[in-house]
Amino acid sequence: RKVVFSGIQPTGTPHLGNFFGAIEKWVELQNDPKDVVYYSIVDLHSISLPQDPEYLRNCVLSMTATLLASGLDPSKCVLFQQSSVPHHAELSWILGCKTTLARLGHFPQWKSKAGKDKQGACVGLYTYPVLQAADILLYKTTHVPVGDDQVPHLELAQHLAKLFNLSFGTSLVSPEPVLGQFKRIKSLREPDKKMSKSDSDPKSRIEITDTKEDIAFKLKKAVTDFTSAVTYDPENRPGVSNLVDIHAAATGQRPEDIPDQVTGMTTAEYKMVVAAAVNRRLETVRDKYLKLIEDKSFLRDVLNTGATKAKLVAEETCSDVKRCVGLI
Numbered sequence: 001r002k003v004v005f006s007g008i009q010p011t012g013t014p015h016l017g018n019f020f021g022a023i024e025k026w027v028e029l030q031n032d033p034k035d036v037v038y039y040s041i042v043d044l045h046s047i048s049l050p051q052d053p054e055y056l057r058n059c060v061l062s063m064t065a066t067l068l069a070s071g072l073d074p075s076k077c078v079l080f081q082q083s084s085v086p087h088h089a090e091l092s093w094i095l096g097c098k099t100t101l102a103r104l105g106h107f108p109q110w111k112s113k114a115g116k117d118k119q120g121a122c123v124g125l126y127t128y129p130v131l132q133a134a135d136i137l138l139y140k141t142t143h144v145p146v147g148d149d150q151v152p153h154l155e156l157a158q159h160l161a162k163l164f165n166l167s168f169g170t171s172l173v174s175p176e177p178v179l180g181q182f183k184r185i186k187s188l189r190e191p192d193k194k195m196s197k198s199d200s201d202p203k204s205r206i207e208i209t210d211t212k213e214d215i216a217f218k219l220k221k222a223v224t225d226f227t228s229a230v231t232y233d234p235e236n237r238p239g240v241s242n243l244v245d246i247h248a249a250a251t252g253q254r255p256e257d258i259p260d261q262v263t264g265m266t267t268a269e270y271k272m273v274v275a276a277a278v279n280r281r282l283e284t285v286r287d288k289y290l291k292l293i294e295d296k297s298f299l300r301d302v303l304n305t306g307a308t309k310a311k312l313v314a315e316e317t318c319s320d321v322k323r324c325v326g327l328i
């Protein structure tokens, strides 16, 4: 039996990177009735960078609607808001007391998100991977579907599980990553950066709920290069190759197989082929989202039911760890 856990931050509307890199895998993993599957909207993580309270509140509900519209089924998985289960913060504190500053300083996410003024960055951003380890370890998770950017964070969870089991005799489980089939999707404006919810330029990403017109507009504006033909060469032609990656992911093909299908096409023409493919993949998700977002009390019910189920397991693991380290 697998126990699956994964999280997504309510920092905006999920984009193609989140969708192809994580959510599609989430939907697939909920389908084996033997497995126990937890998906969390990790709002505690999201306040490690400044958030507007009203925007954050709305994002939790719109994220819930987007995940349900993408195919998550609350009868097959436990979908909940992280801050409604207080054991995440509690276990995070305990794990943090055995995590060195040196280990946390190496994480790429800290280096990129803290900016140049590291002394001015907040503690929550630094200890983010410890909270992520707590999220995973609380449910005795065996499998964590993540984008490849999250693998270093998962290694901390593996390290802490082993360390606590050896030092204190806890029975934490060391989790394995489940990587999506597709590469990291890049920003449409700066293809050397990943596509991101919190990028200040909305043209850098295609959101799951974007209209057909939005999708075509953003792809039209996508940065490519001065070569007109479509080739797949991520190293030397990151912009065009990102479009090929998006096209491949939207149609379930290998990126290497795409250029032969579009020989003779200019990149400008190809962008519209990609736009049509992305729109086809997203249109039912978008329609379902628009219906779901109208019913806020249903969305809150889904999250509350999920939190009640999650708490039962989280409470048990947290109490066990507290006993082992001498707090109970």
Ligand code: AQP
Binding pocket: 007, 008, 009, 010, 011, 016, 017, 018, 019, 020, 021, 022, 145, 146, 147, 148, 149, 150, 183, 184, 185, 186, 194, 195, 196, 197, 198, 199
């Ligand atoms: N560009 C991407 N390509 C592939 N996978 C991606 N993921 C994120 N961006 C890409 C995967 O999506 C999952 C949820 O991510 P998250 O919301 O927890 O945080 P993130 O990785 O920091 O994503 P964003 O969109 O960049 O959010 P912000 O801007 O708020 O930081 C993860 O499994 C991640 O790997």
